[in-house]
Amino acid sequence: MSHKVDAYTIYDIAKWQVELEENIDQQSSKTGGIQLPTLQRGFVWQPHQMEALWDSILRGYPVGSLLMSKDINNTKYLLDGQQRCTTIALGFQNPLKSISSNVLNIKKENIPSVWIDLKPLRDNQNGLRFAVRVLTRSHPWGYRLSDHTKRLSMSDQRNALEYFRKKSGEQSLGFSQLDMRLRSPWDCYYPVPLALILETDKSDLKSTLERTLINVETKHGICDYNKIEEDWLDALYKGIDSAKSLLLPEIVVDKSSMEEGDVNTNNETGEDAVLFLRLNSSGTRISGQELIYSLIKASLPEAKDLVEEIGLNFLSPTTVVNLFVRFIKMKRRDFQSFERNIGLQDFRKLLVEDGFKEDLKTFILSKDAKTLMDKAVAIINSHPSHLPPIFYKEVLSKNTDLLLVLLVFVFKNEILDANNKKSVRSTFLHSTLFSGSKEKNKIIPKFYTLLTESNWQDWSELWNKLCVENHTLLPPLLDPKVFSEFLSLVSKKYLEGRNQNLFWEDWLKNIFRENDSFLDTLPICLKSNVYIDKQLLKEQQIEKAVQYWRSIFHFVFWNKQLLILVQRDYLNNQFGEFMAFEGLEDTNKPWDWDHIYPNSWVHNKKDISILVRWLLNSNGNFRALSFNENRSQSNNQSPEMRFRDNVQAQNNSFVCKNDLAHWLELTNSDSRLKEEDSKVNDFVNAVLIRIDNIYKDSYEVIFEKSELYYIYY
Numbered sequence: 001m002s003h004k005v006d007a008y009t010i011y012d013i014a015k016w017q018v019e020l021e022e023n024i025d026q027q028s029s030k031t032g033g034i035q036l037p038t039l040q041r042g043f044v045w046q047p048h049q050m051e052a053l054w055d056s057i058l059r060g061y062p063v064g065s066l067l068m069s070k071d072i073n074n075t076k077y078l079l080d081g082q083q084r085c086t087t088i089a090l091g092f093q094n095p096l097k098s099i100s101s102n103v104l105n106i107k108k109e110n111i112p113s114v115w116i117d118l119k120p121l122r123d124n125q126n127g128l129r130f131a132v133r134v135l136t137r138s139h140p141w142g143y144r145l146s147d148h149t150k151r152l153s154m155s156d157q158r159n160a161l162e163y164f165r166k167k168s169g170e171q172s173l174g175f176s177q178l179d180m181r182l183r184s185p186w187d188c189y190y191p192v193p194l195a196l197i198l199e200t201d202k203s204d205l206k207s208t209l210e211r212t213l214i215n216v217e218t219k220h221g222i223c224d225y226n227k228i229e230e231d232w233l234d235a236l237y238k239g240i241d242s243a244k245s246l247l248l249p250e251i252v253v254d255k256s257s258m259e260e261g262d263v264n265t266n267n268e269t270g271e272d273a274v275l276f277l278r279l280n281s282s283g284t285r286i287s288g289q290e291l292i293y294s295l296i297k298a299s300l301p302e303a304k305d306l307v308e309e310i311g312l313n314f315l316s317p318t319t320v321v322n323l324f325v326r327f328i329k330m331k332r333r334d335f336q337s338f339e340r341n342i343g344l345q346d347f348r349k350l351l352v353e354d355g356f357k358e359d360l361k362t363f364i365l366s367k368d369a370k371t372l373m374d375k376a377v378a379i380i381n382s383h384p385s386h387l388p389p390i391f392y393k394e395v396l397s398k399n400t401d402l403l404l405v406l407l408v409f410v411f412k413n414e415i416l417d418a419n420n421k422k423s424v425r426s427t428f429l430h431s432t433l434f435s436g437s438k439e440k441n442k443i444i445p446k447f448y449t450l451l452t453e454s455n456w457q458d459w460s461e462l463w464n465k466l467c468v469e470n471h472t473l474l475p476p477l478l479d480p481k482v483f484s485e486f487l488s489l490v491s492k493k494y495l496e497g498r499n500q501n502l503f504w505e506d507w508l509k510n511i512f513r514e515n516d517s518f519l520d521t522l523p524i525c526l527k528s529n530v531y532i533d534k535q536l537l538k539e540q541q542i543e544k545a546v547q548y549w550r551s552i553f554h555f556v557f558w559n560k561q562l563l564i565l566v567q568r569d570y571l572n573n574q575f576g577e578f579m580a581f582e583g584l585e586d587t588n589k590p591w592d593w594d595h596i597y598p599n600s601w602v603h604n605k606k607d608i609s610i611l612v613r614w615l616l617n618s619n620g621n622f623r624a625l626s627f628n629e630n631r632s633q634s635n636n637q638s639p640e641m642r643f644r645d646n647v648q649a650q651n652n653s654f655v656c657k658n659d660l661a662h663w664l665e666l667t668n669s670d671s672r673l674k675e676e677d678s679k680v681n682d683f684v685n686a687v688l689i690r691i692d693n694i695y696k697d698s699y700e701v702i703f704e705k706s707e708l709y710y711i712y713y
Contacts, residue, residue, distance in 0.1 A: 047134035060242035423460035594625035620687030662686035
């Protein structure tokens, strides 16, 4: 028995994808058509995935089928294939024309543009034949031609930005503020919008290009479209003809077959989330939080805009919703216990729990949720040091459990004085900079329990207590004087034993054996009400001290968030416009981590000092460096060349007077430091003194230069 299978051309897909928003608005009065189900998430493909799909399409390769469900009105819902369909539709959007509204559920300022290079693509490392180039808001110049998974070099990005600014007539224009009509691929020869190719016959192409693309420039010079090879155009248009005949067949599932039919199924949502999990077992996965958000949008469609407004670019809507679900569940139990992340199946059970859905709906729609979140976020964002926006985002997004605790704390304490707010900020910074995600998962529920037992008072005192009792998970912070004195002993031990095969533990143990006083920095004895058993063997105390100091060193030496903190003025000046971009999984920072002592002087070189090799990638030798600085800085420049008579470079790089003296000793002649070289001392001192400065500055920021109530000796 034969069965007719519907299939769609790329033109069909582009048409109904663009019309989706219109269809949704008229859904109640319209039958037929294709919709995105509420369980679908936004567009998340990366540029190289989009480019690879269009390369396959132009080569006539099959690109899979589309899975649909169909209701009794014959309306179809796209279950699997959204990322491909959206990518196809974006290829038909001409970036040279103004876009007045959002397209395909992507905000207009974040819509990527799709171009193609009309020069044969040879020696591509990813096996592509057609040089499709995708530009995004955070990469308005595109990626590398030879390897489309890698971003352009710093110098290429700087040159591209200079060209775009000149083209716009605004020299101060930020890269993410570029109008789509100003963007074009930089590592390219003959860039043309793909939509223009798709809508223009070959016979009219060159005349069309002469009218629409005037004085376009790339890293290879001014584009002369008259030099496009005819043979290549023939091959491209053969690919377009092939693309026109390419069909994506549909597989249709009855909506009724998607209902699980058990007590846990909420039929109001219409779609079965389990199916989505199975469909996304490969490719770009849908997370459980995304599915929970989708279920809420299905159950409470009026809540969508409110939730997305609450996120304020600091938190994704999925994260906000998960926090609110947990908050309401805890509230219904009088906040007696902490609620960890809620999984999909647990959430589906909550939806049918008596009164839960109504409580959640009332909380969100009454704007109590927004008011509560605004208060909590305002506390974090009001730090007197004016930290970079990207750091605030990191503080909130990496501490969602602690943010949930803060929501409850704010709910329980309608008025918080300045000291309480300062304590909250210090806690969030301490947690961000000195603990990992696994450690937070263990600590925050304990902190919540302490707060409930104290009737939601004494935030600061309880956090201090928590740190002391769990110092292996979240090390308490020492007075900078103690840290500095101990680090100087570490530096001395380094330099004394650099020809010996010593490890971290050996160095630290030797220091404690020779300096009994530093055993008093053990976290277990940091509080006066905590007693050290005097009968403990000295070696046992040393083991505890080593454990604590290794934990402190781990974060101060390697956590680059500390560099964002200490270089805050530089980052604010350079990237005042910057915030992580919505809707696309793309780069998340417009700077590079640059080695002060060049990595090229060490990488793949023999006989380099062990200390130099090991400290090379520590925070003491790294700085955040903008890729669009006014002048290029060679990767091979010596520290002396970088900083000699350049106060601005010193300040931007958080190089202070005490470490500057050692950096200036490292010249071009010191490009291969061996164990016996005296300049190893300068390198080690430069790095460790800068690390000491980083700790001191971070400490003062964490506690807002207030009374040092974390003095533990």
